[in-house]
Structure formats: C-alpha cells, structure tokens
Amino acid sequence: MTNDREDSLAYLEKKRFFDSLMTVYGRKTVLEALQDSSTFIYRLHLAKSNKPAGILDEISTLAKQKGAEIVYHDRQALSRISKNAAQDQGVAADLQLRGYQLYDEFLRNNHAKNYTLLALDGVHNPQNLGMIIRSACAGQIDGILLPQKGNAQIDPLVIKASAGTVFRAPLLRCKDLPEALVDFKKKGTVVCALSSHAPTELKKFTPDAPCIYVLGNETEGVSPVVAKLCNESVRIPMNNGVESLNVAVTAALIAFR
Amino acid sequence: MTNDREDSLAYLEKKRFFDSLMTVYGRKTVLEALQDSSTFIYRLHLAKSNKPAGILDEISTLAKQKGAEIVYHDRQALSRISKNAAQDQGVAADLQLRGYQLYDEFLRNNHAKNYTLLALDGVHNPQNLGMIIRSACAGQIDGILLPQKGNAQIDPLVIKASAGTVFRAPLLRCKDLPEALVDFKKKGTVVCALSSHAPTELKKFTPDAPCIYVLGNETEGVSPVVAKLCNESVRIPMNNGVESLNVAVTAALIAFR
Numbered sequence: 001m002t003n004d005r006e007d008s009l010a011y012l013e014k015k016r017f018f019d020s021l022m023t024v025y026g027r028k029t030v031l032e033a034l035q036d037s038s039t040f041i042y043r044l045h046l047a048k049s050n051k052p053a054g055i056l057d058e059i060s061t062l063a064k065q066k067g068a069e070i071v072y073h074d075r076q077a078l079s080r081i082s083k084n085a086a087q088d089q090g091v092a093a094d095l096q097l098r099g100y101q102l103y104d105e106f107l108r109n110n111h112a113k114n115y116t117l118l119a120l121d122g123v124h125n126p127q128n129l130g131m132i133i134r135s136a137c138a139g140q141i142d143g144i145l146l147p148q149k150g151n152a153q154i155d156p157l158v159i160k161a162s163a164g165t166v167f168r169a170p171l172l173r174c175k176d177l178p179e180a181l182v183d184f185k186k187k188g189t190v191v192c193a194l195s196s197h198a199p200t201e202l203k204k205f206t207p208d209a210p211c212i213y214v215l216g217n218e219t220e221g222v223s224p225v226v227a228k229l230c231n232e233s234v235r236i237p238m239n240n241g242v243e244s245l246n247v248a249v250t251a252a253l254i255a256f257r
Numbered sequence: 258m259t260n261d262r263e264d265s266l267a268y269l270e271k272k273r274f275f276d277s278l279m280t281v282y283g284r285k286t287v288l289e290a291l292q293d294s295s296t297f298i299y300r301l302h303l304a305k306s307n308k309p310a311g312i313l314d315e316i317s318t319l320a321k322q323k324g325a326e327i328v329y330h331d332r333q334a335l336s337r338i339s340k341n342a343a344q345d346q347g348v349a350a351d352l353q354l355r356g357y358q359l360y361d362e363f364l365r366n367n368h369a370k371n372y373t374l375l376a377l378d379g380v381h382n383p384q385n386l387g388m389i390i391r392s393a394c395a396g397q398i399d400g401i402l403l404p405q406k407g408n409a410q411i412d413p414l415v416i417k418a419s420a421g422t423v424f425r426a427p428l429l430r431c432k433d434l435p436e437a438l439v440d441f442k443k444k445g446t447v448v449c450a451l452s453s454h455a456p457t458e459l460k461k462f463t464p465d466a467p468c469i470y471v472l473g474n475e476t477e478g479v480s481p482v483v484a485k486l487c488n489e490s491v492r493i494p495m496n497n498g499v500e501s502l503n504v505a506v507t508a509a510l511i512a513f514r
Contacts, residue, residue: 127384131503131505131506134499134502134503134506135502135503135506137496137497137499138493138495138496138497138499138502139495139496140496163499163500163501163503165497165499168497168498168499169497236395236513238395238396239394239395239396239397240394240395240422240425240426241425242391242394242395242420242422242425243420244420245391245392245395245509246388246391246392246420246505248388248503248505248506249388249391249392249505249506249509252502252506252509252510253509253510253513256493256510
C-alpha cells in the first residue's frame with residue numbers, strides 16, 4: 001500500500017512539474033525564448049526529419065548552454081508535443097518560466113497579500129491576449145489568470161503581440177475559470193467584473209482586499225456563469241457614445257491605474 | 258482681375274470642402290458608415306460594372322435617404338476615387354463627419370481653450386490606428402492629428418479595429434506633421450513626446466496650456482525631426498524590464514488619465 005501511495009505522490013509531483021512548464025513551438029519563437037535571459041529550458045524537442053539549418057544550430061547551441069535535454073522525435077510524436085503540426089516547424093521547447101505557475105501555487109504563496117490579478121473569460125483574439133500580457137507585465141498586475149478553456153492560448157502570434165513579455169509575465173494557469181475564482185473567493189479575494197452597465201467607476205473602486213478583475217469576451221463580455229461569481233462590477237466611463245473599449249485597452253487601464 | 262481672384266477663392270473654397278470629406282470604400286464599410294446616425298454622405302460612387310446585390314440596394318437606399326448624390330463611374334474612374342481598386346468592391350462614399358476636419362480649422366475654432374490632442378508620427382499598423390481612434394474617442398481627447406504622410410490611413414481594417422468610432426472621432430487632418438506642430442506651437446500649444454527615456458512621468462505631467470502628445474512609430478518611436486519640435490517629453494514607468502508599451506495602449510493611458 002505504501003508503495004502505491006508513494007507512486008501516486010510521485011506521479012502527482014511529476015504531473016505538477018510538467019503542468020508548470022510552458023511548451024512553445026516554431027523556430028523563431030523557440031529561438032527568441034532561448035535568447036531571453038529569464039527563461040530556463042527543460043527539454044528541446046526536434047523532429048528527426050528537420051533538414052540542416054542555421055537557426056536550428058543556434059537553437060541547439062543555446063539549449064545546450066542552458067542545460068536542456070535535447071530529444072529527437074518522429075514528426076507525429078513532435079506534433080503531439082507542440083499540438084500544432086502546421087506551425088511547429090519541427091521544433092518545440094518546454095520552458096520553465098519564473099512567472100508561469102499553477103494558480104493554486106500562487107494562492108498558497110500569497111495569502112494575506114494585497115495582490116491585483118486579471119482573469120480572462122473568453123479572450124479569443126491572440127493579439128488581444130498578447131497585448132494584455134504585455135501591459136499587465138509592465139504595469140501593476142501580480143498575475144493573469146489564464147484558463148485553458150475558452151481563451152486564446154500561448155502561441156507564436158500571442159508571443160509576438162506580447163513583444164516577448166510572455167516569458168517573464170506572471171501567468172497563472174487554471175483549467176476552468178469558475179473553479180479557480182471559487183478558490184480565490186474562499187481566501188477572501190474580491191472578484192470584480194468589468195461591465196459597461198456597472199454603477200461604480202473603475203477610478204472610484206478601491207477594494208481593501210486582494211482583487212481579481214475579470215475581462216470578458218471581445219463581443220459578449222463576461223459570461224453568465226462567471227458574472228454570477230463576481231461580487232463587484234465596475235465600468236470605465238466613455239465619451240461620444242462609444243459603447244466599449246478594446247479588451248487589451250481595458251486591461252492596460254487597470255494595470256496602470 | 259477681379260474675376261480671376263474670385264475664381265481662385267472659389268477654387269480654394271471648393272478644395273477646402275473636398276479636403277474636409279472622408280472617402281471610404283468597400284461594401285460593408287460604406288454600409289456601416291451610412292448606418293451610423295452621426296454620418297452625412299455627400300456622394301455615393303458606384304462602379305457601372307457592379308452586378309445586382311442586396312447590399313448595394315441597401316447602400317443606395319440609405320444614401321438616398323441621407324440626401325446623397327449617387328454617381329456611376331467606369332471601373333478605372335472609381336478606383337481613382339477609392340485609391341484602392343483591390344478592395345473597393347465597386348463602392349466608395351464621400352462622408353461629411355462632424356469630427357473630421359483640417360487641423361487649421363480646429364486651431365481657429367479652439368484658440369485659448371485647454372485642449373488635449375494626440376499626434377501620430379509614423380503609426381503604420383492599421384489595427385493600432387483603429388484602436389487609438391477608439392480609445393481617444395471614448396476618452397478625454399479633443400483631437401487626433403493624423404498626417405497624410407507616414408501613417409496608416411483610414412481603410413476598412415482601421416475602421417474595423419476602431420469598432421466604427423472613426424465616424425464620430427475628432428480627427429484632425431494635416432499633410433505633414435512638423436508643419437502642423439509648428440502652427441500649434443505658434444498658438445502656445447505644448448508639444449510633448451512619449452519616450453521611455455524621458456525624466457518626467459506622465460502621471461506627474463500637468464501642463465497648464467493646451468497640449469499635444471506625440472506617439473511615435475511602433476519600433477522607432479518619435480522621429481528625429483518631430484522630436485526636435487517637442488518642448489516636453491514624458492515616460493510611462495514600467496515593471497519587469499518591459500521596454501515599451503503598444504502604441505495604442507499608450508494612447509489609451511493618455512486618453513484616460
């Protein structure tokens with residue numbers, strides 16, 4: 001029995017470790033990731049079918065310098081790792097990033113702190129996601145709750161739009177946003193939706209507890225299931241009959257309040 | 258002689274009028290422009306070669322309701338009007354927009370007022386231009402100085418990224434930015450560059466005169482010739498070693514100070 005339990009724990013430990021890695025793909029993207037001084041690389045994955053190319057040599061050299069394991073795969077196995085055969089160009093990398101972690105890890109390490117987070121609820125446009133990450137990373141945001149479901153995921157377009165800040169941004173992974181929000185609320189975190197109909201103005205909203213600002217989908221806004229979990233909502237007043245702001249602009253206005 | 262002078266004046270008057278029109282093209286774009294209650298349309302231009310289509314009927318009906326002249330052209334003449342044969346889809350419209358004017362007109366009508374303008378110095382990306390217009394229109398910006406040279410111009414991509422706010426935004430046309438800035442400076446307007454190296458923080462900068470904030474190119478920043486004309490420069494402080502913000506985000510932070 002003890003052995004089984006130890007095996008389970010080891011499995012969970014291992015799973016947590018792999019869940020904490022960010023896999024990126026594409027030659028230019030992997031090269032840029034390796035050139036960023038703040039990234040650590042766990043494994044470099046290469047397709048056996050790759051033809052020799054200068055950029056591949058650069059990638060391999062940098063990966064070795066950073067102490068990565070280099071693994072060669074057949075094309076199919078590589079596309080299972082990258083999850084994007086059409087764009088991986090025979091290269092993927094598992095990165096360990098300072099700012100990239102599971103949300104419950106963040107919650108454990110930051111209790112009783114007065115953090116400010118953004119949570120994304122259906123941000124589909126990769127350019128918007130990249131811009132949100134860039135602004136949040138530059139501004140006063142302690143983490144971006146990025147659910148695996150229903151949002152754009154980190155891909156070369158997002159990385160480009162983020163101007164490379166993805167590699168140092170505080171990204172908090174979760175599977176499902178409502179579940180994560182419930183966990184944060186249990187610890188006393190205020191969950192606040194951005195909504196054009198809210199009575200309170202963002203500028204006048206100064207929560208005295210840690211707070212998560214929820215940014216909704218580009219056209220639909222915050223989803224009903226998430227809206228129900230919000231205990232506050234705020235709006236940004238607008239002139240000239242403009243009905244809404246771009247979601248990345250909204251994120252920036254929160255990050256630079 | 259008198260007749261010559263009157264002819265010249267009439268010509269200049271006419272030129273000013275046509276310069277004050279915004280020509281848009283593309284079926285969906287023209288339809289959306291006509292559907293916006295704040296737009297007036299002077300002329301609708303249609304290619305004689307257009308095959309019957311429901312959207313063309315809608316466009317013509319709306320144009321008539323708004324009192325526009327409808328003019329039919331051969332394909333080549335239409336593309337000289339739209340200046341984009343590849344994307345005009347046989348339709349162009351000359352719009353009269355409340356907020357769209359020549360910069361010297363604005364200058365004449367707003368002297369001694371404490372306005373805040375944005376000026377664009379090499380913003381090439383249509384999505385950025387659209388987002389800047391949307392944020393400026395929603396926020397506290399009295400005009401966007403948009404030089405014809407060296408910037409993206411109003412096209413269907415820009416209009417889409419602006420979420421249609423182009424039709425009501427305060428857009429100030431000029432040919433050449435340095436020339437316009439000199440004219441504004443003569444009237445006591447402060448010209449302020451956004452620059453990551455500036456000693457003063459945007460938040461601490463509170464000019465007691467009308468002010469133009471100059472936003473530079475996405476990678477190069479403000480051009481040297483424009484930088485020389487600026488009598489102030491400010492920066493937005495950034496965390497995590499991020500070097501710059503997206504230009505549309507910077508515009509939004511100024512618009513919602």
